[in-house]
Amino acid sequence: MTISILLKTTISILASLILAPILLGIINRVKAGFAGRVGQPLLQPYYDIFKLLKKGLVYSTTTSWIFRWGTLVSLAVIVCALLIVPCGPFPALISFKGDIFLLVYLMGVVRFITVISALDTGSSFEGMGSSREMFFSALAEPALLLALMGLAKVTDSFSLTSIANTLSATNWFNNGASLALLMGTLFIVLLSENARIPIDDPNTHLELTMIHEVMVLDHSGPDFAVINYISALKLWIFSAIIAPVLFPIHTNNIIADFSVWLSGMVLISIAVGIVESSMARLRLTVIPQFLLGATALAITAIVLTWIG
Amino acid sequence: MKVQLLLILVLLTNLKLLGSSRLGSSIRTVAIQGSLLGLLPLFIELDSLNWRVMTLAIGTVFLKGFVFANLLFRAINVANVNREVQPFAGYVSSLLYGIVALIVSFWLGQILNLGQLSYSPLIIPVSFFGIFSGLFLIVSRRRAISQVLGFLVLENGVFTFGAGIIKMTSLLVEIGILLDVFVAILVMGITVFRISQECDHIDTDKLITLKD
Numbered sequence: 179m180t181i182s183i184l185l186k187t188t189i190s191i192l193a194s195l196i197l198a199p200i201l202l203g204i205i206n207r208v209k210a211g212f213a214g215r216v217g218q219p220l221l222q223p224y225y226d227i228f229k230l231l232k233k234g235l236v237y238s239t240t241t242s243w244i245f246r247w248g249t250l251v252s253l254a255v256i257v258c259a260l261l262i263v264p265c266g267p268f269p270a271l272i273s274f275k276g277d278i279f280l281l282v283y284l285m286g287v288v289r290f291i292t293v294i295s296a297l298d299t300g301s302s303f304e305g306m307g308s309s310r311e312m313f314f315s316a317l318a319e320p321a322l323l324l325a326l327m328g329l330a331k332v333t334d335s336f337s338l339t340s341i342a343n344t345l346s347a348t349n350w351f352n353n354g355a356s357l358a359l360l361m362g363t364l365f366i367v368l369l370s371e372n373a374r375i376p377i378d379d380p381n382t383h384l385e386l387t388m389i390h391e392v393m394v395l396d397h398s399g400p401d402f403a404v405i406n407y408i409s410a411l412k413l414w415i416f417s418a419i420i421a422p423v424l425f426p427i428h429t430n431n432i433i434a435d436f437s438v439w440l441s442g443m444v445l446i447s448i449a450v451g452i453v454e455s456s457m458a459r460l461r462l463t464v465i466p467q468f469l470l471g472a473t474a475l476a477i478t479a480i481v482l483t484w485i486g
Numbered sequence: 487m488k489v490q491l492l493l494i495l496v497l498l499t500n501l502k503l504l505g506s507s508r509l510g511s512s513i514r515t516v517a518i519q520g521s522l523l524g525l526l527p528l529f530i531e532l533d534s535l536n537w538r539v540m541t542l543a544i545g546t547v548f549l550k551g552f553v554f555a556n557l558l559f560r561a562i563n564v565a566n567v568n569r570e571v572q573p574f575a576g577y578v579s580s581l582l583y584g585i586v587a588l589i590v591s592f593w594l595g596q597i598l599n600l601g602q603l604s605y606s607p608l609i610i611p612v613s614f615f616g617i618f619s620g621l622f623l624i625v626s627r628r629r630a631i632s633q634v635l636g637f638l639v640l641e642n643g644v645f646t647f648g649a650g651i652i653k654m655t656s657l658l659v660e661i662g663i664l665l666d667v668f669v670a671i672l673v674m675g676i677t678v679f680r681i682s683q684e685c686d687h688i689d690t691d692k693l694i695t696l697k698d
Contacts, residue, residue, distance in 0.1 A: 474585050
């Protein structure tokens with residue numbers, strides 16, 4: 179019994195660590211499809227990471243140990259976050275009442291470390307990016323917290339693993355509207371936290387428009403590979419929270435469950451790709467409004483579960 | 487369930503109105519809200535449809551979904567404005583107000599428990615939220631058109647309440663209210679047109695400087 183659980187959690191972590199970058203590949207392929215191009219190979223994010231790992235490191239003379247340790251510490255923290263996020267039918271290694279809050283704060287720690295590394299370079303340009311990143315994520319955080327609390331309210335469970343296990347089609351019958359709103363909120367938070375298009379453009383290199391990208395400009399070689407990998411893991415974690423809401427299906431066959439869950443992950447990536455291809459970036463002044471709208475959706479969802 | 491869904495959509499259109507600056511899209515949103523509300527009596531009395539409910543639904547969808555939108559679009563074309571500039575309360579604070587109003591509406595819905603009188607527990611919260619949003623739009627926006635929209639949203643809130651307990655009200659009353667609203671929107675449309683003709687703008691806060 180314990181061995182099978184151990185096996186399952188090991189599979190959960192390994193699957194997350196190995197499969198995460200492919201989501202970025204899927205998004206890129208969808209975008210290329212919309213633009214009428216063939217697009218880069220699906221595994222391009224892996225190639226990029228390996229290519230960067232082979233390169234040398236350049237550190238600016240103004241940076242201190244904070245900059246050098248920053249990437250490694252954020253990698254460690256994001257892997258910690260991975261330990262509490264279930265991988266579909268495979269439970270998370272650590273799961274306890276209230277780990278939804280831990281997840282939100284671990285994400286906060288990653289953001290904090292990225293921001294102080296950016297500030298450590300002493301570039302005013304990166305300072306600007308940091309200030310924007312903090313501003314927008316301060317608005318996205320309540321939306322994320324409220325959405326997770328809404329899911330907890332619908333399923334009556336307070337850990338990510340038990341939320342994923344409890345969600346079922348009956349929840350969609352009883353609280354369909356709430357779940358749809360919560361999914362919308364989580365999707366907006368996903369777009370915002372992963373520097374995706376209506377909030378930030380991952381491809382831009384125009385200084386006035388960059389938010390996330392500008393903070394990692396000074397990272398080179400293996401450091402940049404780690405940064406890329408972290409952003410892939412972040413996208414994976416957020417998708418892994420939404421996927422069980424999208425397909426709350428539990429058969430007794432773990433392989434079937436896992437493939438349903440994986441197709442949910444792929445669908446979310448495709449949705450991100452579609453949003454990126456069909457929408458323009460929002461003006462900076464409109465973004466707070468957009469994120470507050472997401473918070474309003476989450477609150478509406480919670481109020482609806484309360485009444486019905 | 488369908489009634490719930492309609493009411494939730496109405497609620498979301500209200501939130502959208504609080505956060506959007508484009509007058510054209512606001513007019514469209516109000517039209518959608520009006521049509522949704524027009525369908526509400528149909529869905530409520532789905533198993534006992536009669537000509538009374540049908541007339542009301544068709545009349546409401548026609549007036550609120552098409553006639554009002556046309557009148558207001560004509561007005562913004564004539565006045566040549568397409569967005570709300572510098573409202574008295576910004577969009578972020580409007581949305582914050584919306585969140586608070588939403589919670590208060592649901593709280594009011596809980597204490598004002600009409601029980602068997604209303605068809606869905608959402609009727610009262612949604613109608614209160616419509617009334618609160620409408621009032622807020624009227625006081626917080628600068629353009630006369632936005633204030634007309636606020637009035638319509640307010641009226642939609644009241645209509646939600648009426649539609650929820652339609653068995654009690656007679657057709658005559660409902661048609662009378664619709665006629666009232668129609669005349670009001672017509673008059674307001676003409677007024678907006680006249681203001682834009684006379685003053686070259688439709689900013690209501692500048693009207694206090696008028697002298698005869």
